[in-house]
Amino acid sequence: NSQCGTVAQSQLEPIIGVGDRDFVDIRVYFPDGSMYSLFDVPTDTSLEMRDPGPWDFPLPEHEDEYIGGARGYHFTAPMDMRISEVRVPADVSSDPQHIQIVSFGASWPVTRTDFTTLAYAGWAAESDWATVNVDISAGERIGILGTRGVDAASQANSYGPVNPWVRMGHTDVQLIRILNNDDLTTGPIGEIYESAAFNIGRVDMRYEARVDMGNPSTSYNYPRGYYFVAPRDLIINSLFVADTVKPNDNQHVQVIRIPDQTEGVSWSTSEFTTLEWLNDVPPTEYAPVRLPVEAGEMIGIIGARGSSGDLSISYRNGPAVENIGGFDTTLYRLYSSVDITQRPVTAIGGQTSPLGRIHMGYEVPDDLWLDQANHDSAYTNGARGYWFTSPANFVMTGFEIPEDVSSDPQYLQIARMGAGWPGDNTDFALLDYTSDADGFISVNIPILEGETIGVIGTRYATQNAVSYGPVPDYDTEMGGLPVTLHRLRTDESLHLGQVSTLTDESGSFKFGRINMTYFRVK
Numbered sequence: 001n002s003q004c005g006t007v008a009q010s011q012l013e014p015i016i017g018v019g020d021r022d023f024v025d026i027r028v029y030f031p032d033g034s035m036y037s038l039f040d041v042p043t044d045t046s047l048e049m050r051d052p053g054p055w056d057f058p059l060p061e062h063e064d065e066y067i068g069g070a071r072g073y074h075f076t077a078p079m080d081m082r083i084s085e086v087r088v089p090a091d092v093s094s095d096p097q098h099i100q101i102v103s104f105g106a107s108w109p110v111t112r113t114d115f116t117t118l119a120y121a122g123w124a125a126e127s128d129w130a131t132v133n134v135d136i137s138a139g140e141r142i143g144i145l146g147t148r149g150v151d152a153a154s155q156a157n158s159y160g161p162v163n164p165w166v167r168m169g170h171t172d173v174q175l176i177r178i179l180n181n182d183d184l185t186t187g188p189i190g191e192i193y194e195s196a197a198f199n200i201g202r203v204d205m206r207y208e209a210r211v212d213m214g215n216p217s218t219s220y221n222y223p224r225g226y227y228f229v230a231p232r233d234l235i236i237n238s239l240f241v242a243d244t245v246k247p248n249d250n251q252h253v254q255v256i257r258i259p260d261q262t263e264g265v266s267w268s269t270s271e272f273t274t275l276e277w278l279n280d281v282p283p284t285e286y287a288p289v290r291l292p293v294e295a296g297e298m299i300g301i302i303g304a305r306g307s308s309g310d311l312s313i314s315y316r317n318g319p320a321v322e323n324i325g326g327f328d329t330t331l332y333r334l335y336s337s338v339d340i341t342q343r344p345v346t347a348i349g350g351q352t353s354p355l356g357r358i359h360m361g362y363e364v365p366d367d368l369w370l371d372q373a374n375h376d377s378a379y380t381n382g383a384r385g386y387w388f389t390s391p392a393n394f395v396m397t398g399f400e401i402p403e404d405v406s407s408d409p410q411y412l413q414i415a416r417m418g419a420g421w422p423g424d425n426t427d428f429a430l431l432d433y434t435s436d437a438d439g440f441i442s443v444n445i446p447i448l449e450g451e452t453i454g455v456i457g458t459r460y461a462t463q464n465a466v467s468y469g470p471v472p473d474y475d476t477e478m479g480g481l482p483v484t485l486h487r488l489r490t491d492e493s494l495h496l497g498q499v500s501t502l503t504d505e506s507g508s509f510k511f512g513r514i515n516m517t518y519f520r521v522k
Helices: none
Strands: 027-029 035-037 064-067 070-076 081-087 097-104 115-124 130-136 141-148 156-162 165-168 171-174 176-180 199-201 204-210 224-229 234-241 251-258 267-269 273-281 287-293 298-307 310-316 320-324 327-335 348-351 358-363 377-379 384-389 394-400 410-417 428-437 441-447 452-460 464-468 473-478 481-489 515-520
Touching (some): 070 097, 070 156, 081 097, 081 115, 081 141, 097 130, 176 199, 224 251, 224 310, 234 273, 234 298, 251 287, 251 348, 298 358, 410 441, 452 481
Antiparallel strands (some): 027 035, 064 156, 070 141, 081 130, 081 204, 097 115, 097 141, 141 156, 156 199, 224 327, 234 358, 267 348, 320 327, 327 348, 384 452, 394 441, 394 515, 410 428, 410 452, 452 464, 473 481
């Protein structure tokens, strides 16, 4: 580049130690403040990447149709979240869409007018997602009502099932039908009815979890923000500098990975990694990013609104405890005196309060599946499974006994082994017992690094049915760390109740395959 001149080979350094989950973005900053990224890929290339963005809602399938009113559903928000886009499916009609999002009060549904309209999107084109940007707090009862049509008589709805359960984040949430037969095409309606015994109206949405930024206190004229230690694996996917101050000014925000610092005490450093720097983000835009974060990493978010020499950031009191990914997480103050409008800040400090208010949207990655190897052979004379020593801190989220041998009901027991096990095959604590189960068995069981966990199960109707793996001791991995599954046996009848003996049979015969999902925590 003519602005750079020639770079001697001795000035070039390799990038080493890049993790298999990391992104590398190489940028060149010029004296005039401009920046060139080596990842500014021309639009005519065939490189395929996932766009940054929120979760897609697991909308149930179309079952029926209705003409003549608006239909939808309500649910209780399982987390602090932001609904970013909504859409009425076109299964029944391709007419324009009309959607209303509300927050219900304590007296609803007895008082059918006890709600606040959070957003209304009318006359959206057939294939469009309507942008709404609705912030919601955990525990709020939210209603989404929608239809397609050009007038009251033509309002068309796609029906889903009755009161379905769906997965939002990592929580099962029930959708319950709501309705109104007034004309939603002319604007928000004033009454909403609950009709729990019938099919929900299908309205799709995109959403993301968010970190609640609390109430504003004062403001300041340098970049400010917060840092936290990630309680679990996350993907940061949007950022928004609170618009309490300078609401019409552009945003500047930076995401930082901070090594070797202690949370909750004062420190300063220039040793950190910038994961993302965004400058001159339009005033009302939630800036899209896609930044994987590993459990236990210290992450900083810092920013401001305005222009060089005229910055401002809204404050809130701190330190503050907020829910991130289902875990109470403490946010501490992050500060810098560097002009963030021209380039990323190069020096930062940590304190306890106050915090710069920057909204962070995130998602949690899909649960990981424990590799079980392929089915090798069948066993029908009892329950079998495996035990392992956890290589890190995890949360086990679900189990399912493979159907390679049988699709009969499942019986499953999970145990934490004591110090006397395996010499004493009764020295364990019961973590969960499930009987006569069909499909995926959801659990929420934290386990710590170094703990020994036993998982044993069978499918049973008239006889046991177990799928064996290929060996008694199977080397696999959890969260990228090596772990070995060892054969586990019981001589008791698991289908009759919890068993009191679990026997280690490492090295003797094949282990019993039981699928497990989990995620990492700090």
